[in-house]
Amino acid sequence: MNTSTSLLPLLWFLAILALIPLALWLLKRTPLGGASTGGQMRLIAQLPIAPNQRLVTVEVGQGDDRRWLVLGVTGSQINTLHVMPPQPESAGGVGQQSFAQMLGARLRGDQRAP
CATH class of the missing domain: 1.20.5 (Single alpha-helices involved in coiled-coils or other helix-helix interfaces)
Structure with missing residues (x-):
């Protein structure tokens, strides 16, 4: 051979x-x-709550159909906690608290949080 x-x-x-x-x-x-989502969804913010849990804010849709979804994410499920219109990107400016700061204040029991 x-x-x-x-x-x-x-x-x-x-x-x-x-x-x-x-x-x-x-x-x-x-x-x-799956490399291109066509601008239909983007991550706005995420806040770790526990090793296996976090709060995530995502923007879905385009144009006038855009919405922000606040999602509770765990290892086994995803729950929609709140749906709101898109907020301006500068919403975390002087004198305004970010969502993470407000949530942290509420979790600590600070009653001064709006």
């Missing part, structure tokens, strides 16, 4: 193994692989 014909299957095997990471890399960067 010729050694070049016996190496041919091994070379094909190595070529396929080399193409797997390349295919995964390309898939991750194409819309087919």
Whole structure:
């Protein structure tokens, strides 16, 4: 048996193994692989509550249909806690508390929190 014909299957095997990471890399960067959401959703803020729990604010939709969703996220489920219109990005300015600050004050029992 010729050694070049016996190496041919091994070379094909190595070529396929080399193409797997390349295919995964390309898939991750194409819309087919979910790389592009088309601007339909973006993360606004998140607040860790416990090792397995957090509050997340996401913006969904476009144009006049945009909404902010406040979600309670655990290891096993996601619950919508509140739906509100989008807030200006500068809402955390001077004299205004961020959502995380207000929630922290409420959890500590500070009655001065609005």
